[in-house]
Amino acid sequence: SLAPPPWASTRRKSTKIAFRDQVRKMDSMVWVYVSHHRAGVELLRHLAQEHVNFLNVSSCMHDGDLGWAPAGCTEAPQVLGVRIWFFTTNLLMNKYEPVWGKQDYRILHITRDPLDMVVSACIHRASALGGAPPSLEKQRSEPQKEGVAMEVEAILNTSGADMLEVAQNRTSDRMLAVRFEDFARSSMGFDFAAMRLYSFALGDALGRTALVKLLADASKHDLRRHPENHEPGNVARASGKARVKKAINRLPHSMLRRLNELRMKLGY
Structure with a gap:
């Protein structure tokens, strides 16, 4: 089996202390994750959720026919406190832009051939x-x-x-596009793609120790390291x-x- 990434042994306690003050620097920041049908929706949703868990902030994620999670996140006043969005269509992204677009935001967009x-x-x-x-x-x-x-x-x-x-x-200084193929090619490719994504989203506010911890959490979604996470029928x-x-x-x-x-x- 493939070895875990080099950051997998990072200690949680020291990491929590390290980024507590740094998170305050991002109080006005909003992150917008965008994917499209069959273009890496599940992967990007997992990476967005790790981001949510790591910063312990409110989120609002669209899940196709299942609607929004958590329920009611698009309703006032909850919608005004959302820090991390996940959209699967431009229609939804544009609909809620009057909310997230008023703040300092960064867009994380995944593409696929x-x-x-x-x-x-x-x-x-x-x-x-x-x-x-x-x-x-x-x-x-x-x-x-x-x-x-x-x-x-x-x-x-x-x-x-x-x-x-x-x-x-979308303006390039506020958006990063990552390719699904970079995540899927190899575990090393997954690590570098995740590093690019989280560095763009958080790298100017989080120190290396905190960023490394987030990357370790993300590596759990690398299907080469964890083939047991393959959904039946999704691997051709x-x-x-x-x-x-x-x-x-x-x-x-x-x-x-x-x-x-x-x-x-x-x-x-």
Whole structure:
């Protein structure tokens, strides 16, 4: 098995003392985590929750069909005290911007190759685990080519378009974009990506000891270190990926061109 990261043995007691005063420097700071359907939502939500737990601050996280957690966090007066937000659509992000946008904020945005999003979504839907938008439920009974085409259109028009909008329209000095692929490539890649994310979010206020403790907590969500945390059906076999990619290659050229244009605009 892979060894834990070098910071895993950091002592909790000394860390708590180390960052107590430093947290006060961030009393006016708000953090906005943004992901998109099949683009690393679960991973980024876990990382956001570690952030919440570490600072012991209020949060408001969107969880798809399950709504908001904790319940009532978007209602007054609770919404005014939210320090960490988690959004899965631009519509929600924009809706609550009058609340979080008035404060000193930082946006943590995760992106993913749209082609891999298509592959992941098709395999996930075929596993009949649920979670598909109503407009895509019939995909499970469609021939593979038609089902893949439906998924490509959904990504081009919704989650992929949302991802591109955030990447292009938010100011870079207040936003960091991290790639899902950097977390998934290896445990070392996971560690460096988490370091980038938390350093941008907190590095100017937290000392090294506190930051290292947060990274140790985040490493629990590295599936290479902890394969037991894989959700059934969410980890695709190579054969399944190959079948979906063959179906993608049979799509109309106009659709493939749009998909490739989206990939290039996102830097893939």
